[in-house]
Amino acid sequence: MSAVVPIALVLIILIPVAGIVIGARRRKKVVAGLSQTAAYAKQRGWQRTEPDRQITQRSLLLYQATGSAVLNIQIQFAGQHRGLAFQAAQVARPPSPQRPTAQWISVVYVPRPVPGPRLQLAEQKLSTATFLQRDTQIGDPAFDAAFHVSAEDxxxxxxxxxxxxxxxxxxxxxxxxxxxxxxxxxxxxxxxxELTPHNLQAMLDLLVDIHSSVPWQSVGSPGQF
Structure with a gap:
């Protein structure tokens, strides 16, 4: 019995220390990753900019993904790619007593030429993007099987x-x-x-491809739908 008490005391001391060490290593890794992405952006001629403080108001995606409106923008870039202006950011949800592990989210966004109904597509599986969301069928069987579409209209x-x-x-x-x-x-x-050179470039090219494929002239009137 007497040996149990010292062991318990050691564990009480070691567990918080281990958490601090792991946290420090994680922060070091995040900083190194941000430096790598910043170097990639600079090479491409993109600028590091001030954080977009309105980012959580521009999209429901961040709240959907994190369940929190209290987010830290750790780094933000702006530039031009294939003739289209864009912004990109790494956003973090800080640890809390309820959710002790930090969470990182990467976003890229480009201007929408014409305002209109909200539309969202995500992989066809249970996730924060699809939970309790009605799936709108588009009429392409392969696409409908692959993607969950949430649409206001x-x-x-x-x-x-x-x-x-x-x-x-x-x-x-x-x-x-x-x-x-x-x-x-x-x-x-x-x-x-985290925002890496790979996922930054992939999301950016994806958005430019979608932007160039949408028949904006057919959805040109905000009241059309």
Missing amino acids: ANFARTVLHAGLTGALTQDARAQQSVVAFEQQHLFALQHG
């Missing part, structure tokens, strides 16, 4: 997600790894995890 969704675009997205690993949303003023792509 089904007609708008079917106009935007035409056969050419749904066929391309069904074969696109970038789309399957991201959640994409048509928000009021922007198109957003989100992935869980």
Whole structure:
């Protein structure tokens, strides 16, 4: 019995210390990753900018992914890619007593030419992006099997997600790894995890491809839908 008490005391001391050490290593890894992404952005001619303090108001995706409106923007970039302006950010949900592990989210967003109904697509599986969300069927069996579509207006969704675009997205690993949303003023792509050169470039190219494939002239009137 007497030996149990010292062991318990040692554990009480060691567990918090281990947590501090693991946390320090994790922070060091995050900083190194941010430096690598910043170097990649600089090489591409993109600028590091001030954090977009309105980012959580621009898209529901961040709250959907984290369940929190209290988020830290750890790094933000802006630039031009294939003729389109964009912004990208790494966002963190800090630890809390209820959720002691930090969470990282990567987002890229580009301007939406015409405001309109909200539309979101995500991989067809149970996730924070699909939970309790009605799945709108587009009419392309392969696409409908691969993606869950949340739409404020089904007609708008079917106009935007035409056969050419749904066929391309069904074969696109970038789309399957991201959640994409048509928000009021922007198109957003989100992935869980830190912002790396790879997922930054993948989400950016995905959004530019979607942007160039949408028949904006057919959805040009905000009151059309």
